[in-house]
Amino acid sequence: MKLLTLELENWSLHEHLRISLANGLQIEGRNGTGKSSILEAIRFIFAKDSRRYKRRIRHGTRGSTVRLWFIKDNNEYMVEKRIFLNRKSTARILMNSKLIADGPSSVYNYLRGILPEDIIDRLVYVPQGELVEFIDELALKGGRQKLDSLLGLDKFENVDKGIKEEISELKGKLEILEKEIMKYPEDAEEKFREMIREMEVEIGKMKSEMARRKQKVKRLEVRRDDLLKKMNEFEKLEKLMNELNNKLNSINLEIVKNETTLRSLNEKLDTIDKKVREMEELKTRERELRNYPRMREFLLELEMNDKRLKELGDIEEEKTSIERMKERVKEIEPLKERKDELERRINELEKRIAVNRDRVMELERYMKNLLELSDKAKCPRCGQRLTREHIERERNSAKNKAELINLEIVKDTEEMERLKRGLEKISREIEEMERLSIKIGDMETKLEEKIEERKNLETKIDEIKNTLREIGYRGEDLEVIDSAINELNFIRSRIRIFDEEIGKRDIYLRNVEEINKILNSMKREKRNIIKKLDEIKEEYDANLLYALRVEYENLQKSIYETRNEMNEYRLRIEMGENRIRETKEKLKEFIEISDEIKKARREMGLLLEARNLFPEIVKYLREKFISQLSSQLTYYFRRINQNPKYREISFDKEYRIMISSTEGEFYIDQLSGGEKVQLAIAFRIALLRLLSPIKLLILDEPFGSLDREHREILGDALNKMAKSGQLILVTHIPVDSLNLPERLDLGGY
Incomplete structure (x- = not known):
């Protein structure tokens, strides 16, 4: 087994770091540059408990990733482990780019078969000073x-x-x-076997007795079954007799019941015949009264139309009122002409006031300029040098002109305000005339509608009176008509009731026919049952x-x-x-x-x-x-x-x-x-x-407690060791004799 590459993301001080381990590694740098954290990353890969490594998550991030590549038995492996602050860690192993283990537990168990964690901690990894x-x-x-x-x-x-x-x-x-x-006794086995033999003999005797009694039961059961067969034949006859008697009683009850029903139906048919005659009289009276509901409706409608005709009022008086308002509206044209004249005069006064104000402002600027003239200034008209008296005279003359113009402005302003008040009054009168004109239009529209409605009402009233005469109205008042309507409603309800009852007559007739058929059938069945009972009594x-x-x-x-x-x-x-x-x-x-x-x-x-x-x-x-x-x-x-x-x-x-x-x-x-x-x-x-299983040694600050001479001796020894295996070490002390193939300097990292 041989380690190849280590890659770190957001691990300790390292945002991203990729390191080759294939030829060993010498990590140098000042204290606090994250040297030892690289060694801990290797231990983290093979560790079971990832929680103690959460302190290695880079500050300001929420998780770290460590990847380690190694080769074993000509297969290349990649182990990736991720650790997070607020959720569970993840892990996976790829062998020759194929996933072979997924999840922290699965990855740990797989790696334990390659390089156990205790070998890493107790043998491969050597902490500082040990x-x-x-x-x-x-x-x-x-x-x-x-x-x-x-x-x-x-x-x-x-x-x-x-x-x-x-x-x-x-x-x-x-x-x-x-x-x-x-x-147990000394000869327990022999005694137990003897007891078993005795009990088995006794059971055999009892089984023989039981077999004899079983044969006796069979003989008794054969005789019992023969008796039962004969009893069943008689009981069947007895049962049949009981059934026939029950049926005969039931038929007698049904015959009585149907005869009672037949009498009831005949009585109902007689009652229906009486009601048929009574209903003919009611229908005659109903025909006499059937127009009274319509009379009542027409009378109520006539009353309502008369009332509405009165509500419409005197139309001629409304026409006169509209004509008076029209005469008043004719005065709007002179008022409009007067309004235009006032607006023209107000515009002229506004222009004259504006011109006079400009003249006053010009005179005021002139007076101001006179005060600013020097003693050497000359008159622009005569060319003589201006004296203080001359300037004062010019200034007083300009001042008098300005006062006269201001008086004229005040007079014009007062006149303009008076004209504006007159204009405002005329404008109000014109607005009132225009509103009155609109009102006249509305009144004329409503008057036309009233005239049309009155005409329609009069036509409708004539039609109602003609209809009343046609349906036989003879001047009865509403009280008499309401009484006739009540009588009509009563007659109609009675007719409906009689219709329902008379409608049942055919049903009653069919029921009478069916009951007669049923009675005839039952009587025939009764005779047959009596005959069967007589035959059974001869055998039973x-x-x-x-x-x-x-x-x-x-x-x-x-x-x-x-x-x-x-x-x-x-x-x-x-x-x-x-x-x-x-x-x-x-x-x-x-x-x-x-x-x-x-x-x-x-x-x-x-x-x-x-x-x-x-x-x-x-x-x-x-x-x-x-x-x-x-x-x-x-x-x-x-x-x-x-x-x-x-x-x-x-x-x-x-x-x-x-x-x-x-x-x-x-x-x-x-x-x-x-x-x-x-x-x-x-x-x-x-x-x-x-x-x-791996020729790997990891040393953390091995030179820390040694003097210079011993550091050089150790460095030389480590060089020789690195030739036959992998060596990864961390040091912050320069050692001249130490010269590993790969070197990582974190001094300025």
């Missing part, structure tokens, strides 16, 4: 546990602990089972039927008693079978407990054997892993250090690192600071070779 700390802690309990955990040996310890718990549970289970089996014997019923009841009683005996045997058989089942259950339970005890004892033996062997297995695996780790560590340390005096690196029982040299063996605390840093790098590489 590079050398791991090998220093190996001699301590926490360091040993950390290495065992990386090697997977802690899982074996958990298995050993589980075996102990399983042995403890089996001991408890054996104690319970042994207590349970103590409830009531005493014989009674004897058959008594014998039938006795047989039923015998069958019932025998069946009760069978039920008692059946119940006893069921009880016996239940006891057999219970005994078999106890036998089964006893056998199961015995088998479980045997199984538990066998499992206990196997677990005890496994527990005795387990320390040897753990010891073997630990020695195997430590041997491989020592071999890898020796190889990489000698490759990085290149000092020929160092031969081999190994571990003692406490995991303390031993170094074998030409001068003897010693622990790492005798190494120089630079050599210890080289050993820490070699240790990390060896662990990666043994445990990680």
Whole structure:
């Protein structure tokens, strides 16, 4: 597996950043430029919980995106994870541009099969200051546990602990089972089987008795069925007799009912004949009165038209009033001529006043100019030099002229105001004349309408009077007419009622005919039923039927008693079978407990054997892993250090690192600071070779706690490590010896 490219959007301080990781990467820059956040982006890709990375969302944005490209088994993968402030994160994986996982959980589970998160956090990623700390802690309990955990040996310890718990549970289970089996006698299995055999013999006897009673019931049922067949024949005759008697009674009732209905219908027909004669008299009277409603309508209309004729009033008087108003309207033309004359005179006065005001303004400007003249000014007419007296005379002359003109303006203004008042009065009179003219037009229109309406009313009145004479009106008043109308309405309602009742006459006649047919049919049926009853009585014997019923009841009683005996045997058989089942259950339970005890004892033996062997297995695996780790560590340390005096690196029982040299063996605390840093790098590489699916090391500020000499030594060691794997590191300290193929400078980013 190899990382190729990392792309960030709105991540920490980076709005958009795309980085190549294929040849390793050296990230440099001042503190606070977002160096470590790039390493956290790689960890974020493989992390299960995205929420703790929300602090990395760039300020002022609502979400961040991280994409990582890597290659594994000749397939190219692209992992994209998005994290948001106010909604759920998203994730997806593409393999060779095809979607293979979608959703945070699916992506995490897929990546865990490629590079687990704990390998990233515990082995690949080295936080600031922890590079050398791991090998220093190996001699301590926490360091040993950390290495065992990386090697997977802690899982074996958990298995050993589980075996102990399983042995403890089996001991408890054996104690319970042994207590349970103590409830049973020593030869419980043989006794249970003997009890089952005895009960099965007893049940066999009861089943034989039950079979004999079953045969007896069959014989009794055959005899009972024969009796039942004979009884059914007599009961059918009895039933038929009862049905015929019931039918005969029903027919008698129907005959009485129909005869009663027939009498009622004949009475109704007689009543209808009487009403036919009465209705002829009513129709004659109705013809005499049928014009009175029309008379009443015409009289009311005549009264209404007379009333309207009176409301129209005296038309001649209205004509005279209109003529008087027309005479007054004729005066409008002299008024209009007078109005035009006043408007002309007002216009002349306005023009004269405007001219005089201009003259006054010109004289005022002249007087102002006289005051502004200098002593050397000359008269424009005579050419002599103007004196102060001459200027004063000119000024007084101009002032007098202006006063005279102003007096003329005041006089003209007063005259104009007087003329305007006269004009306003004449205008009001003209407006009043025009309104009067409009009113005359409306009055003439209404008068014409009234004349037309009066003419129509008089014509209508004559038509109504003629119609009244034609329909027989003889001068009756409304009270007499209303009385006649009331009588007419009463007669018509009676005629309608009689029409409805007389209309039923045909129905009554048809009903009488139908009832007579029904009565004849019923009487014939009655004679037939009486004949059938006489025939049945010759075959039916009531005493014989009674004897058959008594014998039938006795047989039923015998069958019932025998069946009760069978039920008692059946119940006893069921009880016996239940006891057999219970005994078999106890036998089964006893056998199961015995088998479980045997199984538990066998499992206990196997677990005890496994527990005795387990320390040897753990010891073997630990020695195997430590041997491989020592071999890898020796190889990489000698490759990085290149000092020929160092031969081999190994571990003692406490995991303390031993170094074998030409001068003897010693622990790492005798190494120089630079050599210890080289050993820490070699240790990390060896662990990666043994445990990680990727040759990748991520270092966060590895030079922070080192002096210049040790930084240069570490830089040289990292150069060598980068040649055989991927190295990504962050530093804010320049190191001359460090020279990775790819470099990202965030100093001015």
